[in-house]
Amino acid sequence: MKLLQNVGVILLALIFSADLFSQEINSKPPHLCGTPPDRDERLIYYQQNLGNYRFLTDDTLFIPLKIHILGKNDGTGYVSRTLVEESFCNLNEVFLHTGIQFFIKGDFNYIDNTDWYSHDSFSAGERMILSNNVPDALNSYFVDNAAGACGYYNTFVDGVVVANFCLDGIDQIWTHEIGHQFTLPHTFYGWEATIYNPDEPTPEQIMLFGQWVEVEKMDGSNCREAADGFCDTAPDYLSYPWICTADNPLGIFLTDPLGNMERVDGSNIMSYAFGPCRNSFSEEQTQAMRMNILLDRPDIVDPSIKFGPVESEVTIIHPAENEIVQYDEAYLKWESVPNATYYQVQLTSLPFFSNLLVDEVVRDTFLQLPQLVLENQHMVRIKPLSEFQPCNNFSNRRAFIASELSNTDLFPGIDFQMKIVNPTSLNRGVEIELKGLEESDLDNVELRLSDINGRMISQLNSQQYSGNKVHFETGGLSAGIYLITLITESGGMISERVILQ
Ligand SMILES: [Zn+2]
Structure with missing residues (x-):
């Protein structure tokens, strides 16, 4: 029965999306979200348990986010790394007030697959997500064509997909889709297949995929049952993108089924306002997202993981x-x-x-x-x-x-030499001999083995050697040219190349 329901939702979603996007043919793709409208059963449970003391802590939850960057088969077309990183920082900024913060799990996963890079259908996107999701993290994909939308969340395979052209620093599409991932519906839930007409009376209910959804009233009397089920998100009937500015989140007047009027508020991330005003989640949305993490996604929370702000000053x-x-x-x-x-x-x-x-x-x-x-x-x-x-x-x-x-400039007062004793021995390790340094001089020097680009492989400190012979393990290294560098306390340095065969 569950499966049949899912198939039904998928079919409806496909019909819905085809209808939604057909109006945009031959124009720049719309700043729209392709997530099929849904009021998740888990969300209904969260909304019935809002205020539960277990979820009211101020602890910041640090959530791992795996980032997948799609390219064409020939390895071209990737979105800029910097743009993804800037958008990621914006994501954390918007989520800051929710006590939910993200960190990037591992390296970016670059995937070369033209079909996934530009996919017209949700089914191709679903295969991409199924094949690449990593466990214990939220997964986000950056593609050229996200089934015709700016982005979407696929609930069946739990992946967020964002179209590269929507990462423009203004649109909050990534933030919005992660809101969906944490079960949040649109603030205008129910209106997804209906365009609001201010010249017509607003009905008590509207039809969404064969089901009646209550229209939310201005007086809050039906806020828990109607629309998104949140009582602290204002009634919103606008299922089309509309522009708002940073200093004015208000749009057109909406008239509710009782004839009361209010201006629509676009400041909520889950609205369809497009512009800098869209920048926050409500308190109840925040609680629902935290409940989703703590109740239904315990695998992605590790309370021992903490991050702090990084200053830019470097000594x-x-x-x-x-x-x-x-x-x-x-x-x-x-x-x-x-x-x-x-x-x-x-x-x-x-x-x-x-x-x-x-x-x-x-x-x-x-x-x-x-x-x-x-x-x-x-x-x-x-x-x-x-x-x-x-x-x-x-x-x-x-x-x-x-x-x-000259060497005297580098090491004033020390006639110093570093000699490689066995320069070609990959399996026996490298031994070096230090001449001209007293044993007491060794107390405050560092010795480093680096690759030819200066990336350190191993480091020895003074506790690890005695006398004037020093041994570096080279097991596990491949043949090639390496550098051994000695740094004295006064900042002097000398390097020798060593060829391992
Ligand atoms: Zn959406």
Whole structure:
């Protein structure tokens, strides 16, 4: 019986969507949502239990979100990563007042499949979601054509799909679809197949997919039974996109079945207002979403996972401002920023950040720089980030000069040598010999094994070696060129290349 009902809903949804979008042929696709209208049984339960003390805590729930980026078969057409990250940060900003916050689970999942990238039908989208959803997370897909809509949520396979062209920084389509994912209907629920006409009397009930839905009255007398079932979302009859501005969320006058009139309010995310006024959920919607997470999606909540805000200021330890550094052995070292889990590092030899020599994301607080331009000033800047906050400002820039330095410049007072003892041994590890350093000097040095791009593989501190021989394990590495770098307490550094075969 459940299956038959589902099939019925799917068929109706398809008819509905075909009807909904036929008016937009040959024009830019509409800023519409393709989620089939539904008042979920779970939502009815939540609405009967609003105010239950268990869901009234102020604890922030951190929810993992898996992001899937669709491209064509040839690997082209992906939406810009930056745009997705900015939209993600906007999502968290809108959800902030609900105590629900998202973090990005793992890397973006890039999928090359032209049929899914541009799908006309919900069934193709459903196959995409079924094949790629990861468990213990909410899943969102970014495509070129989302079955003709700006976005939709597929309740049967639990996936949100967003059309790339709708990620424009104004539209809240992603936020809106995640609202659906947490069981929220439109504020105008019931009107999805009916265009409101202010010149005609408003009926007590309207027909939606063969079922009568009560029209919500202005006096709140039927708010729990009518429309979306929320008593703190104002009556809304507008199932077509309409424009609102940041300082005015109000639209046309609506007349309810009793003849009372109010202006429609577009500030709710689940309305069809299009514009910056649409930016919040109501208290009851918030409670329903939290109940959906805590009662019906316990797998996506891990109370031990917490994130905090990431500041943009970074303390760069090396190089110092205007320091002269060895052009082919320069490195960058900075203090870790609280709550940051990775950093974007940019390096240029120009007076502005263009034609970058480095534009890299690192999880470390150290980066070996590539060969610099001799006798040139360089500038570096760092952006601290996290899975929770993939948007931030860059730190203040740090300028330094690349030059050819002698060893004495690098290590004043120390006649220092680092010798690779067994340069070709992949399976026995690498042994290096340090000459010219007293054992006491080793107390405050760091030794790092990095790949040729400066990505650190392993690090030894002074507790891990004695004497003047140091051993690096190389098991698990592939053959290639690596760097061994020694950094002294005073910031001096020397690197040696080692070829592992
Ligand atoms: Zn919608």
